[in-house]
Every structure is written in C-alpha cells, then in structure tokens.
Amino acid sequence: MTKRVTSGPIGAVLFDKDGTLFDFGATWNVWAGEVLRELAEGDAAVLQALAGAAHYDLVASEFLPESPIIAGTNREAAACLAVALPKRSVEEIERHLMLTSSVAPLVPVVPLVALLASMAAGGLKLGVMTNDTEYGALSHLGQAGVAELFDFVAGFDSGHGAKPAPGPLLAFARAVGVAPERCVMVGDSTHDLVAGRAAGMRCVGVLTGPAGTEALEVLADVVLPDIGHLPKWIESLS
DSSP: OOOOOOOTTOOEEEEOSBTTTBOHIIIIIHHHHHHHHHHHTTOHHHHHHHHHHHTEETTTTEEOTTOTTTTSOHHHHHHHHHTTOTTSOHHHHHHHHHHHHHTOOOOBSSOHHHHHHHHHHTTOEEEEEOSSOHHHHHHHHHHTTOGGGOSEEEOTTSSSOOTTSSHHHHHHHHHHTOOGGGEEEEESSHHHHHHHHHHTOEEEEESSSSOOHHHHHTTOSEEESSGGGHHHHHHHTO
C-alpha cells in the first residue's frame, strides 16, 4: 500500500512538465529529431541549419545543454527554428510543434498515478505549469491518466505569462487558495527555480532533465533524483 503524504506546512505543489513529470531525454530528444527532419522535408542543408538553430546534435540525437528550446516556450522554439525556414511563418511552425508534441511518446519519470493520487489524498493541491502550450499539457496529462488529479494546469499561453517570471506560479497559488510560502515549485531547469524564488515558494530541483546538480542547487531548497523522492522530503518538513 502506498503511504499517503500529509500536507504539513506545505499545502500545494506545482510541477513543471517536461523533464519533471516526463523524462526529458527519453521523450523530447526523440521527438525533436523526428520533427526537425519533418520540417527539413528531405533537404540536408536545411536539416543542418535547423539543428544548428535548435542546438540539437543530429548524431547523438539529443539537445545540447545550451539549447534555447529546452526551457523556452513553444513560441520561442518556433521563432528559433524559423531562422532556418524563411518561407514558413512562425505561426505555422508553432502550430506544427504544438500538434506533433501533443502526441509525442511520453516516458513518465515514475509511476505518476500512484504518486500523484497519494499526494492528493494527503490533502495537497497539485498543479502543472509548463512553457509548453496548455493544449499540449492537457494532452500529455490525459495520455498519462493523471489530468483529473491536478487542480490547476497552465501553459505559457494560458494568460498568466511564462517562466522564469513568477506570474503563472502566483496564479496557481491564488487558484488553489494556498499562500505562496506554503507552495513548492518542482522543476528540472533554472527557469523553474528562478520563477519559484521570485514567487516566494520553496523550490525543489529534480535531475530528470538536462540540468545537473551544480546548476540547480544554487536556487533550490533541495535537489532530488526525481519526483518519486518528493513525498519523503515534504514529510520531513512536517
């Protein structure tokens, strides 16, 4: 039987999506390689230009750590790729990214249903804030069977802004009726943690995205291997 997590001093947990709920490399490195080839339409020179703009290694099939797409919004990713696709509008590329990413093969970092159901049963309010689109977020959470476990889901296009600004995190706190200081922001990137600090929340870094411990620990209250370790940490604060 899964032990229920009591809320203690923490009343709400806001998760990033990609690299936090879903393993970044196993999910998005694979998707990106396929999408860049689709956009290149068989033109090797265009494919190389797209990979260069995205900071994507075509041989290793992975994003380089400095890629602006890793933590950027869907719009920012489209604008980045548009440099190599002068005949296509940013809006057209953005829609292509939204639709293809919404059906990407997801790899959860842990069994999500059991973990999130336990946290919700313990009284914690749960949310997701991603720099992906809201459409993509709802699609992915639905595919994973956990959409109904969240009290709040927002993308960069939901009207609250995007990380690293604190606006969407504060919107979550208001929506669930929990003061920011009793909320936890959980993410795999510095964007997540910068936003969490600015919102006055506790911050947890996880190592299921491209960023390593050294990059996250300067902003986080704790850095965990993955979100499966989160309940024990929350319990330790009680």
